[in-house]
Amino acid sequence: MQHLIVSRLRSAGLSALLLSPVSYARQQEPVVPDLPTQLKILKQELAAQRAALDVLTHEVEAQRLRQRQRQRASSGTSLVAPGNAAQLDTQLEAQRGTGNGDGQAEPLASPQATEPLARRQTAAAGAVGRPPKRDTRPPAVAPLFEQPGVLTPRGKLVLEPSLQFGYSSSNRVALVGYTVIPALLIGLVDVRETKRNTFTAALTARTGVTNRLEAELKLPYVYRSDSAVSRELFTGTAIDRVFNTSGRAVGDAEYALRYQLNDGGADSPYFIGGFRFKSRTGRDPFDVVTDCTKRCVGENVSGTGLPLELPTGSGFFSVQPSLTWLFPSDPAVFFGSVSYLHSFKRSGISRLVLGGEREFIGEIKPGGVFGFNFGVGLALNDKASFSLGYDHNSIARTRQNGVPVAGSVRTQLGTLLLGYSYRLNEQRTLNVSVGAGLTRDTPDVSLTVRIPTNF
Template identity: 70%
Template sequence: MQTSARGRAAAAAVALLLCSGQSAGQPAATAGGGAAGGEAGGQLGDKLESMRRQLEEQKQLLLQLRRQVDEQQRSLLQLGGAMPAEALAAQRGTGPAEQGGAAAPAQGQGQGPAQARAGQAPVGAAPAKDGRPPEVAPLFEQPGVLTAKGHYVLEPSLQFGYSSSNRVALVGYTIIPALLIGLVDVREVKRNTTTATLTGRYGLSRRMEIEAKLPYVYRSDATVSREYFTGAANERVFDTSGRAAGDAELALRYQLNEGGADRAYYVGALRFKSRTGRDPFSVVTDCTKRCTGPDATGTGLPLELPTGSGFYALQPSLTWLYPSDPAIFFGSVSYLHNFRRSNVERRIQGGQSEPLGTVAPGGVLGFNFGMGMALNDKAAFSLGYDHSSIARTRQNGVAVPGSVRIQLGTLLLGFSYRFNDKRTVNVAVGAGLTRDTPDVQLSVRMPMSF
């Protein structure tokens, strides 16, 4: 603005000089004409005096404009000294974009000094950051983003799982591979599990949160089979169900580092699982005398399904998140230790019990990984894989017959939509990749921040 004003003033001064030169160079043809020439000379002198006054005014204007330009240059130098080039480079790309909005242009890139002074953050001061990892559409049980200090989150959720399995048992012996002497037992089991959970999280500090989870479980199983050692041609259907509170959980999470752009965030967690749900050893099993051994009678299936595992468990885990614009990579590794139980008895029909001794479920080694990406400032999706390896169960220090290590693999796809700053809905779909994994899992969560 100052440069263009200086140019206009200079142009006006040059024009006046040219006009004065042309007027002074005119031939005084009438100067010797007596009184008329004297009158013309007086008018020319007046014009020259007027032009000199105009030139003096233009000169004063140019000096004033030069002083203003010098003041603006000194102001720019002061602003440049208040924010070095390194700080200015760090400032670019930060600001409202970290809260989900568009980044404001930095000074020198489409924004003048007055606009920079009128912004929310003063020049040279970086906006405040909470140091928490970026949010992604959740796929797994453990969240990656911690609750802010002094705030709490209530998260109602509903999860549905369906699985089916087929088992073929050959009871007899074969003479040749194509000829069987004996019976064939075929069983098909279909399981439906619905879990409603209320989860509460509270931010103890900027890096630590505590979580409590209260589930309610409804289960239904349908088993289609043929009875052992009979020649019945009809299939038998055994239906059973159960509904009650599940195992309550308590967890503590701590963010180990600050993290940042192109730097991973690490969150350690410790989860404790109780056995508040209906115990598997407290439900009545379809056996009249014994469920194992040569004199076993009945199907050995529970008449009412349990809603808990029946064992206390402790699970340490480590979660990592790595922002890499425009995606976020995440994963975790964990180990679930089930505490053994002594003097365990199984209830059977007729009010009797079958002693089982000491039972120790196998530990569960798990890991998962995935990638999240934001579609816009409200919607995001995630893709991941979860794997669990369950060790053999031991009874009285010996592996239970028929118990083997189980591998569970699940492919997960999640979607998240943020209604506002306090309400979000998360939907996740899982597909089982191994025979022991549930065929499909569907979960809906709605965290509400306060």
């Protein structure tokens, strides 16, 4: 009977239960994963959650900062603190993988572990979006002055062709004689009117040595045309005399370096230090022929004393340190700078007069130029902006042989400037600035057109 029961159990497939109960119990136990592998997966998921939390935290901080800056709900040109943007980019890059103990990224262990991480990354990106990559450079404004505010990024090249036109006029009245009573003059009246036109075409190249250091080279070509209307001195004539002269040649080449001193931000200004060196590549004013037979000063003076051909350079080496600041306050950007131009003196100078003779002058030391400017720039949209500013220069007296030149006084030059900027495409921008002279010695009007091109 027992033998019959065993045979039936075998026929039913239960022989394993009767003959080997221990092996059957082992087959029914759940398979426990390897503990190190499970810890590794949990650590990766925890690191991914921390990265996503950091992204959300920094995005909330950036949103709060933008709300404080704008003070309104419109979406104009944003001036987000570059430091926060850089941190956001760093956190987003951290989502691509997690690090091990030695700081090297290691791949996820299994598709089951990577799938939750990918879902979290997609959800975080869909909720807050990836912010545009920003750098720590100052905001761009429509340029008004010679020193630009935005530095060229490292490895980039900017070629900027420009054309500048300036017009100025001046009147001079000289009384040659003596007065018997205040209302009676015995002598002649010398009246002169001078009109000057200046065209300067230049090619400027700027490159970023680092993200904070920029080098610049400027090569100008100058054309000048002067007209002087006067009465012949020491003669009793009622006929006006017109004296025309012009000159065209390469101007003084300039070299400049600019360095961004700090990162700045929404609540702090940007500071940029600059140093400019001006050469003597232009035509020297002491080498052009002057309309004097023998001498232009002293006794036996003959001629007008005016140059028969206009110079295109200053004739002196000069250096100019400067400090520029920009303060963003969305939607406006306030900017300004201070500078000082120092010209090195020259000794043994002589002037060329008619007949090829030279009149010895001696040592000439041009006066230093202290300058400052300030303005505000506004962005109209993502392509157009305009700026309004004021530029002032105070020129000290020129000295000859250590003594101030007769008739030389401190000169004040004040100019009101208005600039426009329009981005033509990703590489080119059109910049136009107009200046109006506010003092008698300042050019009446100046017009500058620039087209910087990025490479």
